[in-house]
Every structure is written in C-alpha cells, then in structure tokens.
Amino acid sequence: MKQQLGRVVVITGAAGGIGRALVDLFATGGDTVVAVDLPDSGVLEMARHLEYPHLCLECDVSREEDILSLYSRIEERFLHIDVLVNNAAVGPDLVATSNTHVEDFQLALRVNLVGPNIMARETARRMKPGGVIANVASVAGLLANPHRNAYAASKAGLIAITKVLACEWAPRGIRVCAVAPGYVRTPMIAELERAGKIRSAQVRSRIPMGRMARPDEVARAVRFMVSVQAAYITGSTLVVDGGLMSFNQPGEAHPTVDNSRDAEPPRRVEGTHARIAVVICGAKGIGAAVVRRFAERGDTVVIVDKNGEAAADLASSLGDKHLAISADVTRESEVVALFDELRQCYGHIDILVNCAAPKGAFVLSIEDVSQVFERGLSVNLTGAFTCAREAIKVMRPGSVILNLGACADFLRPASRHTADAYNAAIEMLTRCMAAELGPFGVRTATIVPGHIRTLGVTHWSKFMSRWVARQIPMGRLGEPEEVADAAYFLASADASYITGSILNVDGGLTSNFGPSCVSKSDLTGNRLCDDDRTKLRIPGKSSTLGRKVRTAAFFDGTSP
Incomplete structure (x- = not known):
C-alpha cells in the first residue's frame, strides 16, 4: 500500500x-x-x-x-x-x-x-x-x-x-x-x-x-x-x-592554520540572547518586511529611515524593545552619528541589512542619464558603503552584513543604467568585504530581488502587471516577505559558511534567456497581442515604448 x-x-x-x-x-x-x-x-x-x-x-x-x-x-x-x-x-x-x-x-x-x-x-x-x-x-x-x-x-x-x-x-x-x-x-x-x-x-x-x-x-x-x-x-x-x-590576490586570505587539525569547528548554535539587527531604509517595503521577520524571531531591531515618523510607527507596532532612528544615509556625518549612538546604546551590533537599493530610473536616452546615474549611486551605493564601514567598527565575530540589490529590469538594455551599475558594484563590494572581513569572523552577502510587490508597483495598470508577470518564469511578482526570509536565513547560523555570495530571489527572471515573454498568455489566460505591446506605457510617461523618451522619471521597483 x-x-x-x-x-x-x-x-x-x-x-x-x-x-x-x-x-x-x-x-x-x-x-x-x-x-x-x-x-x-x-x-x-x-x-x-x-x-x-x-x-x-x-x-x-x-x-x-x-x-x-x-x-x-x-x-x-x-x-x-x-x-x-x-x-x-x-x-x-x-x-x-x-x-x-x-x-x-x-x-x-x-x-x-x-x-x-x-x-x-x-x-x-x-x-x-x-x-x-x-x-x-x-x-x-x-x-x-x-x-x-x-x-x-x-x-x-x-x-x-x-x-x-x-x-x-x-x-x-x-x-x-x-x-x-x-x-x-x-x-x-x-x-x-x-x-x-x-x-x-x-x-x-x-x-x-x-x-x-x-x-x-x-x-x-x-x-x-x-x-x-x-x-x-x-x-x-x-x-x-x-x-x-x-579572494583574488597573491598571499594568504587567512593566516595559515595548523595542518595537524583533522576536523573543522563544531556548528555554532544560535545564542539565547537577542541579536541587534540594524535595517537601513526599514520603514516600508522590503525593508519593513525584513524588520518584521527579525523582530518576530526575537531579535532587537533598529529601524533606520529618512522618514523618521514612519520608522517610529513601525517600531511601536512591534514592541517596546525596538528602536527607530531618522537618518539620511547620503550624509556621512549622519551615518557616523548613527553608529556612535548604537555603540553607546548596545555596545555592538550583530546584523546590518542595507535595504537602500536604488529606484529604477526610466531613462531611454544615454544623453539624459548623468543626473539620474549620479543621484542613484550617491543615495544607494555610497550610502551602503558608509553604513557598512561604520557598522564594522561595532561588530564582533559572528556578525553579518547583508546588502540588497536593485530590482530586476524588464525594459533592457537602455533604461536601467543606474540599477545595473549598482547591482554590479554592490555585489563586488560584498565580495571585497568578504575577503577582508573573513579572518575577523564577519560574513557578507547580497540579495538581488526580482519584481517585488511593494507600494511602488501599485500604480501599474492591470495590463502592465500582467505583462511584467509574464517575463517571470514563475508567473508572478514576489512578496517582500520572501526577500525577508532570504535575509533571515543568510544572517542565521545555518548560513555559517556563506560569505561573499549573491542570492537571486526573482522567480527565475535572471535565468530566463529565452524570448522576452515566458508564455503567449497572461496570468488570466488572455493572449497578449502585438497591439497590446505597443500600448504599453511607462509609468509617469505619455509616450509609448516605441518612441525615444528624453525625460526621466523614478519608479521604485523594490522598496517604495
């Protein structure tokens, strides 16, 4: 039987x-x-x-x-x-x-x-x-x-x-x-x-x-x-x-270890004390989902966001032990002050999650990319670096730095200069830090989300939502909680040998090398015809994709 x-x-x-x-x-x-x-x-x-x-x-x-x-x-x-x-x-x-x-x-x-x-x-x-x-x-x-x-x-x-x-x-x-x-x-x-x-x-x-x-x-x-x-x-x-x-240079990545050792260290069990997790841009979207995941598992979460009121509201909804701090990560002085405050408050931090991934820049002309490009990198890449630099100073062995990549693009190749550059840069930054911090027991990783269902996509038309979903092999947008689950795992003892790694949480989007659409029908079974494609509009634009657009509008595909 x-x-x-x-x-x-x-x-x-x-x-x-x-x-x-x-x-x-x-x-x-x-x-x-x-x-x-x-x-x-x-x-x-x-x-x-x-x-x-x-x-x-x-x-x-x-x-x-x-x-x-x-x-x-x-x-x-x-x-x-x-x-x-x-x-x-x-x-x-x-x-x-x-x-x-x-x-x-x-x-x-x-x-x-x-x-x-x-x-x-x-x-x-x-x-x-x-x-x-x-x-x-x-x-x-x-x-x-x-x-x-x-x-x-x-x-x-x-x-x-x-x-x-x-x-x-x-x-x-x-x-x-x-x-x-x-x-x-x-x-x-x-x-x-x-x-x-x-x-x-x-x-x-x-x-x-x-x-x-x-x-x-x-x-x-x-x-x-x-x-x-x-x-x-x-x-x-x-x-x-x-x-x-x-690690990619002459010399040793770690001081030589005695060759007589015939076994690796035993598994480290999660401590009974709550970890201190700092989530940058944690007041909404994916950042808020990350905050909730760590908080519900017993960690103490520090919610850092430029919108201090939203961060405070989220912190109060989770309990008394969590902290909200208003800070602009593009300002080095504010980042330095932030981690000085955390050192005085907790003595150390265990986890840093950089959720300040860039907003998607819809720029269809290279001539107009400079301002958008510079703004995106300043807000996100430099801010992530500064936060990581200051966090390292208050971390101890067993700590983790997680960086969030930018939302995957569905309008390649010309429209996402900032996002593509950011992903390449943040992934390399993660790897460089892994090589540098490994001997000190600090791990790093990058999570690259696909199209995630956040407030930033609510203004899409029903048609556009279907069209985007059809680019994804799994046929749907991801949920912020699914990115948060990946972050929690990478910060846990179960990921104790993972550092410098990149994890795509995208429903298979980056694995799809076929035609632009995975299937000929949308999620409701309706066929997408060529006329529908020409009607597809970029949010915030009056022009269709078939025309050259010389203005830029920001659309947040990962965190609102």
Whole structure:
C-alpha cells in the first residue's frame, strides 16, 4: 500500500559526507528520506538507524536503466516525490589534462551531469506543484583551476541545466535550484589529502574564513533552498565557500592554520540572547518586511529611515524593545552619528541589512542619464558603503552584513543604467568585504530581488502587471516577505559558511534567456497581442515604448 508521510525527499550520494549530513538533516526534520547510493557504498546499512518509513536503495546514476528501476521501486512505496537532491558525484582526480583518459572524462560527465538530468526528469514526472529539485554543484563549476577537467566542466553544466529546467518547469510549479560548495571536509577531500594531491593548510589559507566547510553547512543551505521560505527562488545558485571565490590576490586570505587539525569547528548554535539587527531604509517595503521577520524571531531591531515618523510607527507596532532612528544615509556625518549612538546604546551590533537599493530610473536616452546615474549611486551605493564601514567598527565575530540589490529590469538594455551599475558594484563590494572581513569572523552577502510587490508597483495598470508577470518564469511578482526570509536565513547560523555570495530571489527572471515573454498568455489566460505591446506605457510617461523618451522619471521597483 502506497503511503505519503510528510515530504518525500530523494537524496543521491547519500552514503558520502554531504549525503549523510543531508539524510540526517531531512530525516530529523520530519521528512521521509529515500537514500540512494552506489552498490556496496554502505547505503543499505544506513537503514539500521533510519528505520521505517525511510527507504535506502542502491543505484548507479551513471546508468539510465538503473535510474528507471530506482523510480519503479520508489513508486511502489510513495504516491509522489516532493524533493530531489542531486548530490551524487565523481570528484576531481587532479590529473593533468594530457594524462586524462577519455573513459574517465566520460564517466564524470555521466555521473555529475547526465545522471542528475535524468534523475530530475524522472522526479519531475512524479512531482506535484510545490516540488523542488536541488542540484549540489561546486565552486569548480564557477571558478577555473588546473587539473579539474571533467569535474569542473560537469559542474558548470549542472549549474546551466539548473537555470534551463527552472524556466521550463516553473509553469508547472516546480522549482529548480543549486548549491555550489567550496572545499568541504568530506571523505573525498580526505582521500585527496592522503594521496598528497592537496594540502589542507594551504587550502585553508586561501579561504577568507580560514577553514573548510563542515558537511552539515552545505546540507543546511540545501535545506533552505528547498524550503517554503525559498518559494520565490528558482534557477539560482547559492555559493557556500567561506569566501573562496571572493579572494583574488597573491598571499594568504587567512593566516595559515595548523595542518595537524583533522576536523573543522563544531556548528555554532544560535545564542539565547537577542541579536541587534540594524535595517537601513526599514520603514516600508522590503525593508519593513525584513524588520518584521527579525523582530518576530526575537531579535532587537533598529529601524533606520529618512522618514523618521514612519520608522517610529513601525517600531511601536512591534514592541517596546525596538528602536527607530531618522537618518539620511547620503550624509556621512549622519551615518557616523548613527553608529556612535548604537555603540553607546548596545555596545555592538550583530546584523546590518542595507535595504537602500536604488529606484529604477526610466531613462531611454544615454544623453539624459548623468543626473539620474549620479543621484542613484550617491543615495544607494555610497550610502551602503558608509553604513557598512561604520557598522564594522561595532561588530564582533559572528556578525553579518547583508546588502540588497536593485530590482530586476524588464525594459533592457537602455533604461536601467543606474540599477545595473549598482547591482554590479554592490555585489563586488560584498565580495571585497568578504575577503577582508573573513579572518575577523564577519560574513557578507547580497540579495538581488526580482519584481517585488511593494507600494511602488501599485500604480501599474492591470495590463502592465500582467505583462511584467509574464517575463517571470514563475508567473508572478514576489512578496517582500520572501526577500525577508532570504535575509533571515543568510544572517542565521545555518548560513555559517556563506560569505561573499549573491542570492537571486526573482522567480527565475535572471535565468530566463529565452524570448522576452515566458508564455503567449497572461496570468488570466488572455493572449497578449502585438497591439497590446505597443500600448504599453511607462509609468509617469505619455509616450509609448516605441518612441525615444528624453525625460526621466523614478519608479521604485523594490522598496517604495
């Protein structure tokens, strides 16, 4: 008799380091786990501590016939599958290209790329809306290094397939995402170390955080990506590398660590004391959602906004312990005074969330961009830098700086000079700070929202809302709370090995490389014809998109 107890989570490579951490995390969290690994890998022995209703099965994911047989067995027990974690992989052998056999190259592709694609296909056939597929990729698929050969190529392909499947299956309500770990203390790494192919001390010295990841740190990132808190994330790849990709200069990213250490530090448990979270531009929109999320989880929130009255109203609605401060982040003196006040009040801060992302500048002529460009960067980028600079002075190890990117654009390429420049700049600023602050135990990350349903979009016409939603694979605008969920995760102990990373919360928009519209019909099923396109107007304009517009109007796509 088929049963369905909670979510059914299929995990490949379940007997390995990250795999075992994944199995333990999902099983103890109330999910039903189907643990899958190679014959003689020890996966069947895992059934002794997993017990019923969990299921342990042998399968070689490099063989399609094995995968088809696997799903036949799963179907005998379960009605459908809710989550697939493609974790099985053949690791790098660190052999020179000239010495790499074609058979070894092809095996890596079958296990790391073709197999996960077939697993995803068979899982999607058995998924209902709300299902999630998470691919465990690697920093090797994003950052070139010698002697990686098929491993790096296959992981890069896996990241690309993540984006393609995210766009293809979003209309079916299935999300596809990826997590890209850096160096993780697993049996695979231990074997390379025993063979003399890597030296742990040298590896750690190239990582700003000064250590490898624990398997559970990767598993916790995967758990977030497949959770309901990540409901607007699809096509995105979350890098979990301790800042490895953010360090790019001669020398050490972190002081050399004793090579005799054979284990990474144990997981830090969230303290019982409330953290001090400072949210810049936190009085409304996404900022207000971030404030509410941290406050409802027990943190003490400082709401900083130019609109002091709105900040005070929000603070009073959340309870007595929260604080509202009026400040203009474009004025350095006010930022310095702000953090001096916080030092006197609390002694330190734990979290800074820079929500002052730029307003979208509708400028269709490069001749008119200078004033808009300068204003956008002054208000947002310089303000974010100044806030981060002052926050660092009152932070302690374990603290986090989160920067908010600009809303995704749907009128490319000419109309968003400020927003595009801001996103590139704030992402690089995040990475530079990760490389610099990693040795001091301070993490950074950037969240890039897509089109988010805030007060700034309420003046859109019904038609325009439909048109914009159709550019998004998931077919809808995101909610401020979905961005806030991402911020809360990145600031938590579950994200303890994430620094310098960029997380897109955009419904798959940045993964969509196809035609301008995802489908031919809007959210109500009405067809969008060419005449409708020519009628589309920019908010605040009387001209259509087909004409050259020489004036600029600000439209806030992320925070009102």
